[in-house]
Amino acid sequence: MTFIAFARRAWDWVRYGFKSLLKGLRPKGLRNRFVLIILLPIVFLQVILFSFFYNRHWDAVSRRLAQDIAGEIAAVIHIIDNVSMPPDELNAVLEQIGQEMQLDIAFVPARSDIGRRKQKRHYSSAHLYAEIRQMDYPTAMREVAGQQQLVTLQLDKGTLKVLVPRKRFFSSTVYAFLLWMVGSSFFLFGIAYLFMKNQVRSVARLARAMGRFGMGQTNFPFKPEGATEVRQAGMSFVQMRDRILRYLQERTAMLAGVSHDIRTPLARMKLELEMMPPGASVSDLQADVAEMEKMLAGYLEFARNEGRENMESVVLNTLLQDIIHKHRKMKKRVDLHEEQIVAVMARPNDLLRAITNILSNAGRYARRARVTLGIRNHMARIVVDDDGPGIPEHKRAEVFKAFYRLEESRNTATGGVGLGLTIARDIILSHGGTISLSDSPLGGLRVVMALPLKTRET
Numbered sequence: 001m002t003f004i005a006f007a008r009r010a011w012d013w014v015r016y017g018f019k020s021l022l023k024g025l026r027p028k029g030l031r032n033r034f035v036l037i038i039l040l041p042i043v044f045l046q047v048i049l050f051s052f053f054y055n056r057h058w059d060a061v062s063r064r065l066a067q068d069i070a071g072e073i074a075a076v077i078h079i080i081d082n083v084s085m086p087p088d089e090l091n092a093v094l095e096q097i098g099q100e101m102q103l104d105i106a107f108v109p110a111r112s113d114i115g116r117r118k119q120k121r122h123y124s125s126a127h128l129y130a131e132i133r134q135m136d137y138p139t140a141m142r143e144v145a146g147q148q149q150l151v152t153l154q155l156d157k158g159t160l161k162v163l164v165p166r167k168r169f170f171s172s173t174v175y176a177f178l179l180w181m182v183g184s185s186f187f188l189f190g191i192a193y194l195f196m197k198n199q200v201r202s203v204a205r206l207a208r209a210m211g212r213f214g215m216g217q218t219n220f221p222f223k224p225e226g227a228t229e230v231r232q233a234g235m236s237f238v239q240m241r242d243r244i245l246r247y248l249q250e251r252t253a254m255l256a257g258v259s260h261d262i263r264t265p266l267a268r269m270k271l272e273l274e275m276m277p278p279g280a281s282v283s284d285l286q287a288d289v290a291e292m293e294k295m296l297a298g299y300l301e302f303a304r305n306e307g308r309e310n311m312e313s314v315v316l317n318t319l320l321q322d323i324i325h326k327h328r329k330m331k332k333r334v335d336l337h338e339e340q341i342v343a344v345m346a347r348p349n350d351l352l353r354a355i356t357n358i359l360s361n362a363g364r365y366a367r368r369a370r371v372t373l374g375i376r377n378h379m380a381r382i383v384v385d386d387d388g389p390g391i392p393e394h395k396r397a398e399v400f401k402a403f404y405r406l407e408e409s410r411n412t413a414t415g416g417v418g419l420g421l422t423i424a425r426d427i428i429l430s431h432g433g434t435i436s437l438s439d440s441p442l443g444g445l446r447v448v449m450a451l452p453l454k455t456r457e458t
């Protein structure tokens with residue numbers, strides 16, 4: 001590998017790591033994203049303001065304060081140099097001046113050792129130190145109790161000691177500013193958060209309502225609310241829901257009506273055939289009529305399908321045990337593997353019909369079946385395996401269509417009407433689940449049904 005290739009690979013890794021880090025840190029929920037959107041600019045603003053504006057302001061104020069003190073000390077030195085007084089009197093005068101200046105000033109008419117020792121200094125006294133150092137005398141400065149600064153200057157006549165209280169060289173307005181800024185930011189954030197919470201709530205409510213409708217619940221209250229766009233989405237959802245419900249009702253009514261209407265002439269035909277003299281064509285016709293009756297029964301069942309039932313908590317273990325018990329009575333070999341107790345929200349009779357349809361297919365097209373119940377990816381999962389001929393991959397989408405059968409003879413002896421899988425898929429989808437076909441390790445067909453688990457919200 002050349003160096004360039006290596007570098008490129010390394011850069012890719014760095015970029016990938018950074019991207020996934022950002023992705024991991026980015027909050028998932030709308031509310032947390034909003035919090036971030038509000039919070040980030042505020043924090044940036046604070047940092048920028050503080051580092052540019054406050055810092056400079058603070059710097060200027062501190063320097064000015066330090067200059068003032070240095071000027072006052074220079075004036076005191078001037079007095080000491082030019083006035084000849086006995087030391088006691090001089091100190092009395094200096095004390096008085098010091099009171100005016102809020103400084104403690106003392107003069108000792110003797111040289112003292114001003115060491116060049118490095119003193120630990122508070123950052124707030126940096127400007128004062130710089131100003132003191134600029135004087136034309138040997139100087140020293142050190143911190144004494146309460147963050148006061150003791151300035152010592154070696155004059156020609158003796159030693160001058162000045163105790164500078166903190167408030168003379170340190171401006172605390174910056175702290176006040178900072179407090180105000182942070183405080184008001186918190187206040188503003190609080191208000192924004194309250195408003196935002198309401199906005200998010202309407203979106204969350206819409207999402208929940210859509211989720212419930214998707215899972216097949218129809219009778220729950222929902223009122224569009226929130227900002228215009230959210231309300232619009234809510235209203236569109238209500239319209240869509242009504243339209244789908246109306247469409248389903250119409251389909252049910254039409255199928256039931258047609259099936260019912262055809263039944264009467266069919267019954268008449270059956271009667272007339274009975275009265276005809278027996279023959280090959282008559283018995284053919286009779287078989288046809290019988291098949292038509294069976295198809296109509298299927299139609300009616302399909303039409304009946306649209307959930308009149310209410311959703312309730314269903315323990316799949318019990319449901320499956322019941323179904324399999326019935327199948328065993330019909331001398332079918334069915335095993336049940338329960339990995340754990342699984343509960344879903346469902347219309348029990350619909351769900352029973354869906355699973356029964358799948359199992360009766362296995363019973364019809366195979367000799368042995370195995371049912372496995374468990375939880376995968378936060379969904380209840382029912383797997384039905386059989387050892388029959390299976391369904392070739394390119395037909396797996398087709399068999400879900402109404403009246404579709406692999407065997408085209410439409411011979412009722414070898415199969416049903418072709419509605420079993422259609423109905424099963426309808427029911428599973430209306431519960432917010434999925435159904436798929438694949439190859440079974442038993443050699444035949446594997447049907448996998450996934451259903452949303454029962455949660456606290458549903």
Ligand SMILES: Nc1ncnc2c1ncn2[C@@H]1O[C@H](COP(=O)(O)OP(=O)(O)OP(=O)(O)O)[C@@H](O)[C@H]1O
Nearest residue numbers: 361365390399405406415416417418419420421445
């Ligand atoms: N377990 C299976 N093994 C092999 N083929 C199957 C299996 N299940 C379904 N099929 C094929 O898929 C077709 C459609 O199945 P579907 O259950 O919808 O209808 P059906 O069983 O023919 O009639 P019915 O409406 O009585 O169930 C079947 O005709 C059959 O050819």
Ligand SMILES: [Mg+2]
Nearest residue numbers: 361416420421
């Ligand atoms: Mg079937």
